[in-house]
Amino acid sequence: MNNNSFQKKPESKAPGPKDMDRILQSCGIALSPDRIDLLWQYHNRLRQANPELNLTRIHRFENMVIKLYADSILPGELTALPSPLLDLGTGPGMPGIPLKIAFPDTEIVLAETRQNRVVFLEQTISSLGLSGIRVYGHAVTPSFEQMFAGVITRAVEHMDKTLHRIQGCVKTGGLVIFMKGPGCADEIAAAQQAFSYSFELRQDKAYSIGNTPNQRRLVIFERTDAPPARRRQQAAEKHRIRDIQSAQNTTYKDLKKLLTAKGMKKQNQALVSGAKQITDIIAQCSGKCLAWISGSENQPPPENLASRAAWYRLAPELFDTLDVLGTRSPLLLVEIPVIIPWHPGAGLPPGCTVLVPFQDPENVGAVIRSAVAFGAENIVLLAEAAHPFHPRAIRASGGVVMHANLMQGPPIGELPTDLPVVALSMSGTPVFEFAFPQSFALLPGMEGPGLPRGLKKNAVSIPMSPKVESLNAAAAAAIALYTWSQTRRI
Numbered sequence: 001m002n003n004n005s006f007q008k009k010p011e012s013k014a015p016g017p018k019d020m021d022r023i024l025q026s027c028g029i030a031l032s033p034d035r036i037d038l039l040w041q042y043h044n045r046l047r048q049a050n051p052e053l054n055l056t057r058i059h060r061f062e063n064m065v066i067k068l069y070a071d072s073i074l075p076g077e078l079t080a081l082p083s084p085l086l087d088l089g090t091g092p093g094m095p096g097i098p099l100k101i102a103f104p105d106t107e108i109v110l111a112e113t114r115q116n117r118v119v120f121l122e123q124t125i126s127s128l129g130l131s132g133i134r135v136y137g138h139a140v141t142p143s144f145e146q147m148f149a150g151v152i153t154r155a156v157e158h159m160d161k162t163l164h165r166i167q168g169c170v171k172t173g174g175l176v177i178f179m180k181g182p183g184c185a186d187e188i189a190a191a192q193q194a195f196s197y198s199f200e201l202r203q204d205k206a207y208s209i210g211n212t213p214n215q216r217r218l219v220i221f222e223r224t225d226a227p228p229a230r231r232r233q234q235a236a237e238k239h240r241i242r243d244i245q246s247a248q249n250t251t252y253k254d255l256k257k258l259l260t261a262k263g264m265k266k267q268n269q270a271l272v273s274g275a276k277q278i279t280d281i282i283a284q285c286s287g288k289c290l291a292w293i294s295g296s297e298n299q300p301p302p303e304n305l306a307s308r309a310a311w312y313r314l315a316p317e318l319f320d321t322l323d324v325l326g327t328r329s330p331l332l333l334v335e336i337p338v339i340i341p342w343h344p345g346a347g348l349p350p351g352c353t354v355l356v357p358f359q360d361p362e363n364v365g366a367v368i369r370s371a372v373a374f375g376a377e378n379i380v381l382l383a384e385a386a387h388p389f390h391p392r393a394i395r396a397s398g399g400v401v402m403h404a405n406l407m408q409g410p411p412i413g414e415l416p417t418d419l420p421v422v423a424l425s426m427s428g429t430p431v432f433e434f435a436f437p438q439s440f441a442l443l444p445g446m447e448g449p450g451l452p453r454g455l456k457k458n459a460v461s462i463p464m465s466p467k468v469e470s471l472n473a474a475a476a477a478a479i480a481l482y483t484w485s486q487t488r489r490i
């Protein structure tokens, strides 16, 4: 028998508050003895409850101090903590409880959905005798509207999801503090893209926890717009409000008529959908905005919508009927520019006039967008064309229809035969070899029936692989317009 087996192993001394203090100091955190004592009590409660509640997978004492407590406290050393502060998805109280202990003046609310954790948090707060900290034991959702100066969150979800979730509860200028690992660049980019109108990146700081190899990144966004509750109140003071609950309401009936070209022509109005289009139109054509239309009072108009625009708050089912693109975000009622008649007898202006025959509103919107992009400023809608302010056309145009120079022309069959038409046709001259006249009308092929014979005299084609039968007509028009625009630059 090995003699060693009789020897007692040297007992490792159980760690105590002094060890906690020493490790925290090595991470650059100096707490007074009473604060260390509170953190020690928290540590013991966490350890006791962990086997039953599964609060953390970190068990070694040193790791718990570094990766849980020091990690939780460091954001307060690196930035001034906003107060009151919501710790979203606090779990067992991280970072909220160590932060409260280290920065007792900060008011903190711990948000946690799991009820056994909620009980643990409440008992911990009471047992440690902490004040200025409480638990919100429900899910934080966009409709949560208690107001905070800031949110902090650790190990919960992607940043864009959190920014969406906390939009109701952070004041203008409030901070959203994300405690992340080093590789979060994609998350930051996604959040910036999705929330460019409401949050700005204020800080992105890489650091390590003391002298350990644990790399961390503190990412802070600042809220730039007003939260919905404030916007609702401001909007109610600023705009004329009309609550519409019945399909028999005359304003609603008029709005419904705008779903047809006839209604749009008669009322000279259109419905715009899509958050980006609407934002752009409000910014660029504020005088044309007549009403903000939402399916609930929780979607107030943005602050820069002119006060002359009304706010129509529709019952959800009435709103859904108008929201033909199914965007579920509010619509904008706009006054549309008068489409003046086109008189071909007066001759064509220099450059390219685009004739639009498309019956598909998306092609109409797309070709108008390309025409303006490549400098063909005169656009003639032939009688066959879908209405350029059809919701799909507005969306495909990227909002360009609002300021394009649109004219109303005859049916394609009634175009003057002496018009210098350059038609787009599969059998025409390859577009790169074609000498565009000084002044001409570009006629892209109509879907289905194609071009009338008489107009094929001067035809250009887009060379392409025989594997594809034909290009989308608006795409072909865009290529021809681009080619023409390049010949003008020579």
Ligand SMILES: C[S@@+](CC[C@H](N)C(=O)[O-])C[C@H]1O[C@@H](n2cnc3c(N)ncnc32)[C@H](O)[C@@H]1O
Pocket: 088, 089, 090, 091, 092, 093, 094, 095, 111, 112, 113, 114, 117, 138, 139, 140, 141, 153, 154, 155, 156, 165
């Ligand atoms: C992975 S744990 C992280 C806990 C803690 N922040 C940490 O760093 O140790 C995420 C916690 O967020 C909670 N949670 C998730 N979504 C939430 C929401 N919408 N509102 C409140 N709590 C939420 C979960 O119940 C869970 O306890």
